[in-house]
Amino acid sequence: MTELRQLSSSDLANLHSQLIAEYGNFKARNLKLDMTRGKPAASQLDLANGLSVALTASDYKSDDGADARNYGGLDGLPEMKQIFGEMLSAPAANVVVGGNSSLQIMHDTVVRALLHGVPGGNGPWLSQKPKFLCPVPGYDRHFAVCQHHGIEMINIPMSDEGPELDVILPLVAADASIKGIWCVPKYSNPTGVTYTDRVVEGLAKMPTAAPDFRIFWDNAYVVHDLYDTTSPLANILDACRLADNENRPLVFGSTSKISFAGAGIAAMASSPVNVADARKHLAFQTIGPDKLNQLRHVRFFKNLAGIKLHMQKHSAVIRPKFEAVAAIFEKELGALGVARWTQPRGGYFVSLDTDAGCASRVVNLADEAGVKLTSAGATFPLGKDPDDRNIRIAPTLPPLEQVELAMQVVTLCVKLAAVERLTKS
Amino acid sequence: MTELRQLSSSDLANLHSQLIAEYGNFKARNLKLDMTRGKPAASQLDLANGLSVALTASDYKSDDGADARNYGGLDGLPEMKQIFGEMLSAPAANVVVGGNSSLQIMHDTVVRALLHGVPGGNGPWLSQKPKFLCPVPGYDRHFAVCQHHGIEMINIPMSDEGPELDVILPLVAADASIKGIWCVPKYSNPTGVTYTDRVVEGLAKMPTAAPDFRIFWDNAYVVHDLYDTTSPLANILDACRLADNENRPLVFGSTSKISFAGAGIAAMASSPVNVADARKHLAFQTIGPDKLNQLRHVRFFKNLAGIKLHMQKHSAVIRPKFEAVAAIFEKELGALGVARWTQPRGGYFVSLDTDAGCASRVVNLADEAGVKLTSAGATFPLGKDPDDRNIRIAPTLPPLEQVELAMQVVTLCVKLAAVERLTKS
Numbered sequence: 001m002t003e004l005r006q007l008s009s010s011d012l013a014n015l016h017s018q019l020i021a022e023y024g025n026f027k028a029r030n031l032k033l034d035m036t037r038g039k040p041a042a043s044q045l046d047l048a049n050g051l052s053v054a055l056t057a058s059d060y061k062s063d064d065g066a067d068a069r070n071y072g073g074l075d076g077l078p079e080m081k082q083i084f085g086e087m088l089s090a091p092a093a094n095v096v097v098g099g100n101s102s103l104q105i106m107h108d109t110v111v112r113a114l115l116h117g118v119p120g121g122n123g124p125w126l127s128q129k130p131k132f133l134c135p136v137p138g139y140d141r142h143f144a145v146c147q148h149h150g151i152e153m154i155n156i157p158m159s160d161e162g163p164e165l166d167v168i169l170p171l172v173a174a175d176a177s178i179k180g181i182w183c184v185p186k187y188s189n190p191t192g193v194t195y196t197d198r199v200v201e202g203l204a205k206m207p208t209a210a211p212d213f214r215i216f217w218d219n220a221y222v223v224h225d226l227y228d229t230t231s232p233l234a235n236i237l238d239a240c241r242l243a244d245n246e247n248r249p250l251v252f253g254s255t256s257k258i259s260f261a262g263a264g265i266a267a268m269a270s271s272p273v274n275v276a277d278a279r280k281h282l283a284f285q286t287i288g289p290d291k292l293n294q295l296r297h298v299r300f301f302k303n304l305a306g307i308k309l310h311m312q313k314h315s316a317v318i319r320p321k322f323e324a325v326a327a328i329f330e331k332e333l334g335a336l337g338v339a340r341w342t343q344p345r346g347g348y349f350v351s352l353d354t355d356a357g358c359a360s361r362v363v364n365l366a367d368e369a370g371v372k373l374t375s376a377g378a379t380f381p382l383g384k385d386p387d388d389r390n391i392r393i394a395p396t397l398p399p400l401e402q403v404e405l406a407m408q409v410v411t412l413c414v415k416l417a418a419v420e421r422l423t424k425s
Numbered sequence: 426m427t428e429l430r431q432l433s434s435s436d437l438a439n440l441h442s443q444l445i446a447e448y449g450n451f452k453a454r455n456l457k458l459d460m461t462r463g464k465p466a467a468s469q470l471d472l473a474n475g476l477s478v479a480l481t482a483s484d485y486k487s488d489d490g491a492d493a494r495n496y497g498g499l500d501g502l503p504e505m506k507q508i509f510g511e512m513l514s515a516p517a518a519n520v521v522v523g524g525n526s527s528l529q530i531m532h533d534t535v536v537r538a539l540l541h542g543v544p545g546g547n548g549p550w551l552s553q554k555p556k557f558l559c560p561v562p563g564y565d566r567h568f569a570v571c572q573h574h575g576i577e578m579i580n581i582p583m584s585d586e587g588p589e590l591d592v593i594l595p596l597v598a599a600d601a602s603i604k605g606i607w608c609v610p611k612y613s614n615p616t617g618v619t620y621t622d623r624v625v626e627g628l629a630k631m632p633t634a635a636p637d638f639r640i641f642w643d644n645a646y647v648v649h650d651l652y653d654t655t656s657p658l659a660n661i662l663d664a665c666r667l668a669d670n671e672n673r674p675l676v677f678g679s680t681s682k683i684s685f686a687g688a689g690i691a692a693m694a695s696s697p698v699n700v701a702d703a704r705k706h707l708a709f710q711t712i713g714p715d716k717l718n719q720l721r722h723v724r725f726f727k728n729l730a731g732i733k734l735h736m737q738k739h740s741a742v743i744r745p746k747f748e749a750v751a752a753i754f755e756k757e758l759g760a761l762g763v764a765r766w767t768q769p770r771g772g773y774f775v776s777l778d779t780d781a782g783c784a785s786r787v788v789n790l791a792d793e794a795g796v797k798l799t800s801a802g803a804t805f806p807l808g809k810d811p812d813d814r815n816i817r818i819a820p821t822l823p824p825l826e827q828v829e830l831a832m833q834v835v836t837l838c839v840k841l842a843a844v845e846r847l848t849k850s
Contacts, residue, residue: 037496045494049482052717057474069470069685071462099524104711111536115551115574126540126551141709148709149540256712260494263717284566284573286529287681292477292688293715 003337004418012423019416023369026409031370033406038189038348038394040261040314047313048259054299060292068291074282075275080265080294086304087222088253089235090269096278099289102254102266106216107145109250109268112281113179113214114149119273120247121212125179133171133181135163137351137379137390139189142182142218146381153381154178158188162195165202176209180216186233187221190351190379190392192344194231204239204248215240217251221347223304223311224257226319231345237269246271255297257348258307258314265289265297321395321403325350328404332411338418341393350393351379352410358417359388365413371406428762429843437848444841448794451834456795458831463614463773463819465686465739472738473684479724485717493716499707500700505690505719511729512647513678514660515694521703524714527679527691531641532570534675534693537706538604538639539574544698545672546637550604558596558606560588562776562804562815564614567607567643571806578806579603583613587620590627601634605641611658612646615776615804615817617769619656629664629673640665642676646772648729648736649682651744656770662694671696680722682773683732683739690714690722746820746828750775753829757836763843766818775818776804777835783842784813790838796831 007015060069062077075081076097085092098105112118114126122128131152134143138158146153154171156163162185172178181203185195195203203215217236225231236249247270255264268278282288301307326343329352333339341352354362360376367373374392377385393410395403432440485493487502500506501522510517523530537543539551547553556577559568563583571578579596581588587610597603606628610620620628628640642661650656661674672695680689693703707713726732751768754777758764763783767776779787785801792798799817802810818835820828 039496042492042495045485045492048494049485052480052484053478053482055477057478059477060470060474067467067470069473069688070467071464071681071686073687100715101711101713107710111540115536115539144709148706256496260717261496262498262713263494263715281573284569285532286526288526288687290525290688290715290718292685293718 003335004415004422005337007422009423012419016416016419016423019412019419022412023365023416026369026412029370031405031409033370033398033402033409034372035394035398035406036372036374037397039397040257041317041397041399044314044317044396045260047310048300051259051296051300054296055292059299060295062291062295066291068295071287073291074288075279076267076289077291077294077298079298083298083301083303083307084253084267084269087307088219088251088267088269090237090251094272094275095267095269096275096282097265097267097289097294100256100262100264100266100293102218102220102252102256103141105266105268106142106218106252108285109216109278110145110149110151116281118212118214119277128179129177130179131175131177133163133168133178134381135181135183136381137190137385137392138182139184139218140378142216143381155381155386156181158191158193160193162193162199165199165206169202169206172206172208172210172213174209178208179210179212180214182216182218184218184220185236186219186231187224187344187347189220189347190349192342192347192349192351194233197234200234200236201239204236204245205243213248215249217249219251219253220257222253223307224314224348225311225346226315226322227345237271241271247273250274258310259297259300263293265294318396321400322350324400324404325393325395325407328407328411332408333414336415336418339414348394348396350395352391352393353389354391354414355418355421356387356389358414358421359385359391361417361420362391362410362413365416366410369409369413371409373410428760429840429847430762432847434848437844441844441848444837444844447837448790448841451794451837454795456830456834458796458823458827458834460819460823460831461797461799462822464822465682466742466822466824469739469742469821470685472735473725476684476721476725479721480717484724485720487716487720491716493720496712498716499713500704501692501714502716502719502723504723508723508726508728508732509678509692509694512732513644513676513692513694515662515676519697519700520692520694521700521707522690522692522714522719525681525687525689525691525718527643527645527677527681528566530691530693531567531643531677533710534641534703535570535574535576541706543637543639544702553604554602555604556600556602558588558593558603559806560606560608561806562615562810562817563607564609564643565803567641568806580806580811581606583616583618585618587618587624590624590631594627594631597631597633597635597638599634603633604635604637605639607641607643609643609645610661611644611656612649612769612772614645614772615774617767617772617774617776619658622659625659625661625664629661629670630668638673640674642674644676644678645682647678648732649739649773650736650771651740651747652770662696666696672698675699683735684722684725688718690719743821746825747775749825749829750818750820750832753832753836757833758839761840761843764839773819773821775820777816777818778814779816779839780843780846781812781814783839783846784810784816786842786845787816787835787838790841791835794834794838796834798835
């Protein structure tokens with residue numbers, strides 16, 4: 001098959017008829033497939049069912065003798081800090097363990113900065129018309145935090161190395177109201193890109209007009225390899241410290257896609273100054289996190305090695321789904337020149353780029369054929385993809401055969417939308 | 426023994442010498458007793474150890490078929506809402522279940538109001554110089570939330586019926602910047618007072634200059650009776666709805682002092698409008714609460730009747746401690762006319778009022794003799810008791826014999842401080 005844009009108009013018309021017929025066949029099947037959510041499958045959650053019985057009735061003491069059932073321990077059990085320290089490449093002393101949601105820790109960190117400012121800054125961000133840099137495509141819920149609180153967002157294009165430093169550097173050097181950047185540095189959501197050393201170092205070193213610029217480093221997929229070899233990521237905490245910007249990075253992580261998505265443990269790691277600041281605020285915010293669930297995780301996983309072993313079981317479940325997406329995309333779209341997609345080596349998503357102006361049409365076509373996709377534009381601030389090009393594919397939740405069927409529909413819709421567009425132009 | 430203020434100065438001098446000798450004896454014992462914290466004792470926590478094994482490895486489905494391990498369910502499992510609905514006297518549909526900390530729900534509710542306002546209001550409270558009414562003595566962590574966020578606090582005296590309506594009514598009628606009041610309506614912290622129907626109705630009905638006035642109704646001790654008969658509390662949600670102020674009350678509760686203090690479940694109940702508003706914000710704040718811990722609580726307690734049965738076991742543990750405090754206070758101070766104290770029928774505290782100007786001296790004297798008490802003033806906004814009179818006694822955590830010994834020391838210190846003061850004046 002040749003590239004679609006090289007077809008004559010009569011060939012395009014013939015192809016269109018053929019695609020419409022295929023599309024009609026799919027519609028007639030009354031499919032109900034949901035590819036919208038980056039949720040683990042039940043079979044992944046089953047891997048951690050031992051967590052629910054990891055504690056006996058008399059097992060509630062932490063290593064330091066604290067009673068995990070009672071109040072106290074604002075920033076987590078020592079042994080849980082240890083595990084997150086290993087996972088996020090930080091000293092355990094610089095870890096603050098939270099509840100079950102790293103999004104909540106990130107949200108609350110933004111809110112604290114809005115209301116109270118951060119160490120080294122000029123007071124509350126709220127009065128400084130704060131702006132955030134948003135590498136795109138990116139994680140919708142990061143952007144939603146900014147939108148909800150009236151923080152202006154600036155799109156930063158992603159390359160295969162991470163966010164474009166050439167775009168970032170002049171912006172942060174010139175504008176003191178740019179206070180932060182959202183990063184998913186490893187197996188980025190949705191592109192799967194892991195930031196290169198050059199990008200990590202660039203972010204750590206770059207001069208910023210804001211004295212209180214913060215990198216929100218959401219290391220959500222730090223141990224989420226699909227293959228035996230990992231994509232190495234430089235340590236942002238070390239890089240920033242070496243660049244005399246020790247307080248710049250705020251590193252977030254969780255076990256949500258390791259243990260239980262809704263009942264895991266989340267944490268933040270940062271500089272001693274930022275960690276002390278977080279602790280100070282937390283004393284007003286809460287009585288402290290659920291330490292028994294921490295102990296449950298400690299007993300079940302034991303250490304980072306235990307987590308890594310566990311993640312191999314996850315990859316055995318989800319790798320076939322990712323490979324099915326890649327295989328079907330390659331087979332159906334490989335030669336047509338109307339789409340590009342990522343083949344991630346970890347994380348939770350495949351990023352599909354259609355021709356410009358086609359993404360929302362593809363999502364609508366798929367929806368009409370019974371396949372729900374994440375809304376076009378969802379990976380951009382305010383839900384607006386300026387090129388209407390990006391679609392996030394989330395293959396983990398449905399069973400393999402549903403993923404395969406859904407991708408048949410999606411690739412058909414990509415072809416159909418492309419032919420429609422080529423016919424018009 | 427006669428009242429101390431009727432003693433002659435030579436009798437006072439003799440008594441002083443005698444008290445100093447007794448005080449010296451206590452000091453020589455090198456006591457280390459901690460009466461500061463309103464924490465449950467280990468023997469209370471033991472009552473709920475079955476919680477840790479309440480789920481089997483395959484028990485993770487809620488009644489509505491949702492997988493409690495996965496994402497989803499922003500406001501809690503239906504069966505957990507049902508239990509909190511019964512506990513807080515609200516329809517289950519008007520309950521939002523949160524994490525393990527009702528303080529966190531209250532804090533976040535205040536922050537949301539500061540940044541975004543509340544339904545029926547004129548926008549963010551932050552720009553309206555908000556003030557809160559603070560019944561005193563009260564709960565230090567309520568006041569700390571206000572202090573931390575720059576909310577001005579106005580002391581409202583507590584009577585045996587609840588906060589003084591005569592003081593409240595003219596204030597809220599005149600000042601639109603008064604946005605809220607902190608209430609612990611049942612077995613109030615620290616006085617043990619349960620608000621009378623007249624007070625509940627008064628708060629529900631009173632005209633307020635602020636269209637968005639909110640009652641923060643922290644029903645922390647709703648099932649925390651020390652005796653078989655409870656102190657009835659009128660339903661603030663009903664009272665406000667009947668008074669056409671349906672959106673005024675925000676009701677909070679938790680199982681912190683029912684199951685595990687640090688690993689329980691917290692919730693809010695309010696009007697449909699307020700609940701919808703909370704849900705809207707929560708979608709930006711978090712991926713949702715830990716539903717497995719909810720399921721654990723549902724399996725262990727089953728319903729409100731199960732919780733009430735469980736609370737009888739708690740009262741069997743802590744009632745002797747409260748009665749020991751009362752007995753020692755009566756024996757040592759009953760005739761002296763230098764202190765008043767509460768004999769609560771529920772809750773977690775005894776409130777001790779010394780003569781004006783003596784509380785901080787008592788706390789210091791006790792500290793020097795090895796008995797740590799909550800700081801004098803802690804029960805007032807900014808930690809300032811204008812009369813230096815109130816001391817919060819927390820008898821639950823230490824074993825009975827330690828409570829008794831500590832109260833011997835405390836009553837001695839009360840006498841000593843009183844004699845010192847009478848000698849000076």
